[in-house]
Amino acid sequence: MPLQKLYEIDSKLSPAIVILTLLLFSGFFALGIYFHIELYVFLGVTALPLMWAMVNYPRVWIYFIVIMFIVFFRGGETELNATHILAALFYDLFLIVWFINKLLIRREKITRGIHDQIILFFYGVLLFHSIVSISHGVELIDWLREYFSISLILYYFPIREYFTEKKHILHLLFLIGFVTIILDFYAFYNYYNILKDITYAYQFASTIRINQQLYVAVALGGIAFFFYFKKWRYKLFSALVAGFTIAALVSTLSRAFWVSLFGIIFIFILYLRIKQVVQLLTFVLVATSIFVVTLNTYMPDKANMFYKYLSKRLISTGKGKKDISIRARLYEYREVVKGIEKSPVWGNGLRHEFMFYSNLSQTSARTSFVHNGYLGIAYKTGIPLAIAFYLPILLYLIQGFLVSIRTSSYLHKTLAICGMLSLLMLFATNFVTSSFLFKDGLMVTALAIAFISIATENYEKEKYSTLINKKNYE
Numbered sequence: 323m324p325l326q327k328l329y330e331i332d333s334k335l336s337p338a339i340v341i342l343t344l345l346l347f348s349g350f351f352a353l354g355i356y357f358h359i360e361l362y363v364f365l366g367v368t369a370l371p372l373m374w375a376m377v378n379y380p381r382v383w384i385y386f387i388v389i390m391f392i393v394f395f396r397g398g399e400t401e402l403n404a405t406h407i408l409a410a411l412f413y414d415l416f417l418i419v420w421f422i423n424k425l426l427i428r429r430e431k432i433t434r435g436i437h438d439q440i441i442l443f444f445y446g447v448l449l450f451h452s453i454v455s456i457s458h459g460v461e462l463i464d465w466l467r468e469y470f471s472i473s474l475i476l477y478y479f480p481i482r483e484y485f486t487e488k489k490h491i492l493h494l495l496f497l498i499g500f501v502t503i504i505l506d507f508y509a510f511y512n513y514y515n516i517l518k519d520i521t522y523a524y525q526f527a528s529t530i531r532i533n534q535q536l537y538v539a540v541a542l543g544g545i546a547f548f549f550y551f552k553k554w555r556y557k558l559f560s561a562l563v564a565g566f567t568i569a570a571l572v573s574t575l576s577r578a579f580w581v582s583l584f585g586i587i588f589i590f591i592l593y594l595r596i597k598q599v600v601q602l603l604t605f606v607l608v609a610t611s612i613f614v615v616t617l618n619t620y621m622p623d624k625a626n627m628f629y630k631y632l633s634k635r636l637i638s639t640g641k642g643k644k645d646i647s648i649r650a651r652l653y654e655y656r657e658v659v660k661g662i663e664k665s666p667v668w669g670n671g672l673r674h675e676f677m678f679y680s681n682l683s684q685t686s687a688r689t690s691f692v693h694n695g696y697l698g699i700a701y702k703t704g705i706p707l708a709i710a711f712y713l714p715i716l717l718y719l720i721q722g723f724l725v726s727i728r729t730s731s732y733l734h735k736t737l738a739i740c741g742m743l744s745l746l747m748l749f750a751t752n753f754v755t756s757s758f759l760f761k762d763g764l765m766v767t768a769l770a771i772a773f774i775s776i777a778t779e780n781y782e783k784e785k786y787s788t789l790i791n792k793k794n795y796e
Contacts, residue, residue, distance in 0.1 A: 376416050377423065380484045383416065384494070387477070391501045395533050395762050396508060413477075414470040420480055432479050434775065437714035437721075444710040445473060448672075451703060455671025468672040474764035481772035482779075488733060491776065495547065498769075499563040502540045505533060506570040513573040534579040535751070536762035537571040539744040539770070540564075542586055548605070549598050550736045565609045572613070575632075578754045585750065586743040593726070593739060651693050651754070654678045658697045662705070669704035676701075695752035695759060715758075715767065719745040722774035725781050734777035741773035 376383040390412050424430050433439050448469060455465045485491050509532075544564030551557050571579060591599055617628065657678040661670050670676075673690050680687040692698030700708040722742030729735050744766055748757045757763045 373416065373419060376420060380420075380480060381490060381493075384477075384481055384484060385497055387412065387416075388494070388497050388501055391536075391762075391765070392504050392508075395505055395536065413474060417473065417476060417480075421476070424479075432483075434779075437717045438479075440710055440714040441475070444707060444714075445476065447707060447710075448472075448703065451669070451671070451707070454668050455673060458671045458674045460671050460673045464673040465671070471761060472672075472759065472764065474761065475758075475767050475771070477765065477768040478771040478775065481768065482775040485772070486776060486779065491733070491737070495543065496559070498540065499544065499559065502536065503563060503566050505536070506566040509533070509570040509573055531574045531576055533762045534571060534574050534576045535748060535757055535760060535766050537567050537574070538579050538583045538586070538747050539740070539766045541567040541571060541583060542590065542743055542747075543740050545587065545602065545605075546590065546736050546740050549594065549601075550732060561605060564605075565612075568609065569613055578751045579747075582747045582750050586747050589743060589746070590739065593735075650680055653680065654693060655697060658692050658694070658701050661701050662697065665704065666700075667704045667706060669700065669702050669707070672702050674702065691756065693755050695756040698756045698759065711758075715745060715771070716749070718771045718774050719749070721778060722770075725774065725777045729777060729781045730784060731777075731780055734780045737773040738777035741770040741777070744770040745774075 375386075394413075424432055433442065452462070452465050452469070456462060481494075485494055541564050544560045544562075544567060548557050548560040548564065551560060568583070571583065587602075591602065594602065657676050661676055664670075675688050675690045677686050677688050679685075690702075692701060696708070696712070699711055703711070719742055722738045722745065726735055726738040726742060729738065748763060748767060748770075751757045758767060
């Protein structure tokens, strides 16, 4: 038992070592306070017990990573600060240590197929690709920030290894749902503050657009596991997760993600029975009614403006190139394509900026972000590495679909469906934004691949068990 092990370890520690450790930590904090860097000292000291937990209780480490979504998925600052250092500590440093421990110290195999080998190849080559970024004038610290951010996908390796049992999988899912509800209410709070100052309908465009990838994936998960659970308290929790998260997604006013959610729910319906489809439609009707009544009750003066802006956004979705935001993207894509043509093999490097004319601001804009993930990765890394990035994710998507229609386990079928449809959503929205490069999009990718891998491993066990039983019968 974990508590018993902790007690045994504690009983072996001499009082002198305990006192010395406390004095050492106190000295660190005293120096930190004196030099006004106490937060950084706290981060460094916190790393030690968490590193120990990662090695001895890896699921606790993953739980803590999920809990930290509350801090790191609230919108990012552009300048390097303590939050970025905290993110590097909790996410990147621990992941690096895990890989070193598994590959170099324990010498364990972590790959399960060609997909994993290609992914590791991509990140290995990308390390040396820093030369391209630096040669294009990118600061090393900026390159490191983007490299470590993209590396979040690699979390699928430890997640799929430590979450194979049903109870551990459900614990992780409940924690993700709970954390997302907290992020939902944070989004509601921000949106409420924006609404208070709105006078005209166009001002709704100032809404904060973050975590759309996470919202779509978790909303789908809430709906899917509503049908998985038998007990009503679990069904209620799943419904609340889905309802609040869909409302948070609506508050972002992100049309592409609205459409993607409708699309993957439509595909999900194909897996349901008629009775379940009726339940889903009833849920949508009830949730929509609650949303409308709440908005009309608490902010009646803003409700009409919101509906007008909402309808305008939906109507403009079908205008194609006539939509002003679409035209702005075309100006941007034109310059990105030129950059790809100049260096199709090596790319221009992570974090490399380009200039384009913005018809929205009527000025030239300079950015490293591309509103098309396929062009964006090709521009940064070159076409060969872009293929190496997207190909294994696509293979996992296909694998998720195959497992979802073959496995007999309802839990693993649901995991495979959620993983497959989440990746499909990311691939679809990646045409209009860099879905795979946002922090939440990267973690959604990691979780989706992990769930597909877990479902696949269980399916392989099913096949083996069936084969053994067949031989015994013969």
